[in-house]
Amino acid sequence: MARKEYAFYPGCSSQLKASASNYLTSVNAMCKTLDVKLTPIPDWNCCGASIGYAGAGELQRHVLNARNFALAEAHLPGQDVVATCAACWLNARESKEKLHGSAQLLADTNEALKEAGLRYEGKADVRHMVEVLIEDFGYDELKKPVVKPLEGVKFAGYVGCQTNRPFGIAGESFENPLYLDKLVETVGGEALTKYDQKVTCCGGALAFSEPEKSQKQIRDIVEAAYDQGADMIVTPCPLCQANVEVYQSEINQRQGTKFAMPVTYYSQLMTVAYGGTAREAGLDGHLIQPVKLQELAAKK
Amino acid sequence: MGATSTETNMADPNATALARYRNDFLKEVEERVEEGPWVKMCMQCGVCAGSCPFGPHWEHSPQKIFMMIRAGKRDEVLRSDSMWMCTSCYNCVVRCPRQLPITQIMHGLATYAHRLGLAPKLQPTRDFSLQFWDNCTRTGRVNELKLTMGVYFKDGLAAGIRKGWEMRRVALGLLKSGRLNPFELFGGHRCKDQKGVAAMLKKAREIEEQRKRAPG
Ligand code: SF4
Numbered sequence: 001m002a003r004k005e006y007a008f009y010p011g012c013s014s015q016l017k018a019s020a021s022n023y024l025t026s027v028n029a030m031c032k033t034l035d036v037k038l039t040p041i042p043d044w045n046c047c048g049a050s051i052g053y054a055g056a057g058e059l060q061r062h063v064l065n066a067r068n069f070a071l072a073e074a075h076l077p078g079q080d081v082v083a084t085c086a087a088c089w090l091n092a093r094e095s096k097e098k099l100h101g102s103a104q105l106l107a108d109t110n111e112a113l114k115e116a117g118l119r120y121e122g123k124a125d126v127r128h129m130v131e132v133l134i135e136d137f138g139y140d141e142l143k144k145p146v147v148k149p150l151e152g153v154k155f156a157g158y159v160g161c162q163t164n165r166p167f168g169i170a171g172e173s174f175e176n177p178l179y180l181d182k183l184v185e186t187v188g189g190e191a192l193t194k195y196d197q198k199v200t201c202c203g204g205a206l207a208f209s210e211p212e213k214s215q216k217q218i219r220d221i222v223e224a225a226y227d228q229g230a231d232m233i234v235t236p237c238p239l240c241q242a243n244v245e246v247y248q249s250e251i252n253q254r255q256g257t258k259f260a261m262p263v264t265y266y267s268q269l270m271t272v273a274y275g276g277t278a279r280e281a282g283l284d285g286h287l288i289q290p291v292k293l294q295e296l297a298a299k300k
Numbered sequence: 301m302g303a304t305s306t307e308t309n310m311a312d313p314n315a316t317a318l319a320r321y322r323n324d325f326l327k328e329v330e331e332r333v334e335e336g337p338w339v340k341m342c343m344q345c346g347v348c349a350g351s352c353p354f355g356p357h358w359e360h361s362p363q364k365i366f367m368m369i370r371a372g373k374r375d376e377v378l379r380s381d382s383m384w385m386c387t388s389c390y391n392c393v394v395r396c397p398r399q400l401p402i403t404q405i406m407h408g409l410a411t412y413a414h415r416l417g418l419a420p421k422l423q424p425t426r427d428f429s430l431q432f433w434d435n436c437t438r439t440g441r442v443n444e445l446k447l448t449m450g451v452y453f454k455d456g457l458a459a460g461i462r463k464g465w466e467m468r469r470v471a472l473g474l475l476k477s478g479r480l481n482p483f484e485l486f487g488g489h490r491c492k493d494q495k496g497v498a499a500m501l502k503k504a505r506e507i508e509e510q511r512k513r514a515p516g
């Protein structure tokens with residue numbers, strides 16, 4: 001038996017060949033080292049994301065999230081649901097809170113779920129992968145498997161919005177959460193604690209619909225990382241990762257900047273520090289190459 | 301689900317709502333908009349107004365919108381472009397001294413305006429939001445390529461190609477790094493129980509409409 005087992009909710013962006021597929025690759029490698037077994041919730045569905053609101057009703061959103069909980073409860077009883085995507089985690093958690101706060105909403109949700117042959121019991125909790133790392137393992141435990149400390153690599157820890165607000169990680173402040181910097185230090189990297197765009201919004205889903213307004217946000221996020229002398233940005237959120245990496249070329253073209261700042265996931269740092277290959281860490285999945293990490297991964 | 305006999309004029313939901321609430325826009329918001337009952341709790345401190353990442357692009361900050369609701373400025377609020385600027389960053393929510401769920405109220409107002417047919421036409425975030433929901437509920441999972449294509453081609457073929465061309469470096473890059481799968485266009489990821497997902501969502505819509513129609 002594995003050391004820890006969870007009902008895994010990978011979310012749409014982590015699917016094979018989707019925008020955050022390399023996040024999933026590195027999470028799998030990291031969990032293998034930590035002896036964590038992630039069993040995907042059978043036939044999980046999309047959380048509706050924050051941006052789906054205009055088409056969705058309130059109840060429809062809760063029903064979508066309740067379906068995932070119901071499937072987890074039926075197939076993986078006793079296991080916490082763990083999400084890697086900030087939006088999946090937030091939406092599932094928000095639905096859960098609402099359902100527990102209103103008997104009417106809960107009854108309505110179960111009436112709708114009956115159409116899919118399911119029932120929401122409210123037993124399983126939903127947690128972010130970062131919570132699992134910090135709360136179920138702790139920094140000391142996470143340090144033990146490090147064989148290749150990320151010495152000399154400077155990271156700007158970009159937490160973003162939805163892993164931080166409105167719920168956040170227990171014990172952290174909204175304006176200056178420290179866990180990402182601590183994770184960087186745990187694996188031997190240098191955390192640039194003065195990086196001041198840590199919790200700035202990247203525009204989220206509005207990067208598609210309001211590209212210019214979002215690119216202004218992204219420009220601030222990247223520029224501040226350069227100001228601190230960062231080798232790369234690290235983030236826990238797949239949408240932050242995609243927005244901040246992908247739009248740099250557009251910003252360069254429109255505004256004459258010369259941005260080429262790699263944006264990585266905490267799980268990639270950990271995988272490399274745990275001795276994983278570039279492929280296991282999903283380092284082959286970037287538009288802007290995280291050279292320093294790739295070099296470390298290649299080193300014997 | 302049998303329609304209730306009290307309201308038959310479903311053809312124009314805006315006329316129905318106007319007839320029912322007359323000049324009481326606050327009551328209308330409380331009964332029809334997600335988290336609407338919170339609006340009266342706002343103490344107009346203005347903290348939220350300085351929190352939005354797209355702040356300069358909001359004609360009316362959340363604080364102003366709450367004030368306008370209480371002042372009965374129905375048309376101005378529901379036709380406003382402002383709520384559609386919300387990025388769901390939750391900055392306001394963690395700062396509001398009265399703990400209003402401002403993000404949900406903004407989404408709720410935008411959704412309500414859209415359903416009444418009052419939301420500004422060609423609002424890009426509205427289009428994206430509808431497409432996203434459509435995309436995610438058709439198969440139960442989001443198909444990123446179809447979603448992206450839908451957004452580019454919403455203004456027609458020529459505009460779509462131009463837009464796609466502007467973004468070609470982004471798309472090509474994603475393709476090369478294995479993060480965008482062209483075969484998504486022909487199916488791709490989906491839930492096995494699509495039928496069950498569709499049936500439960502239909503039921504949820506029916507229940508919600510029934511509740512909102514019930515006398516408040
Ligand atoms: S922060 Fe809260 S109380 Fe203050 S104006 Fe905004 S909604 Fe009202």
Ligand code: SF4
Pocket residue numbers: 351352353354362385386387388389390391392393402403406
């Ligand atoms: S969640 Fe929306 S309303 Fe609140 S600060 Fe962010 S953009 Fe503004």
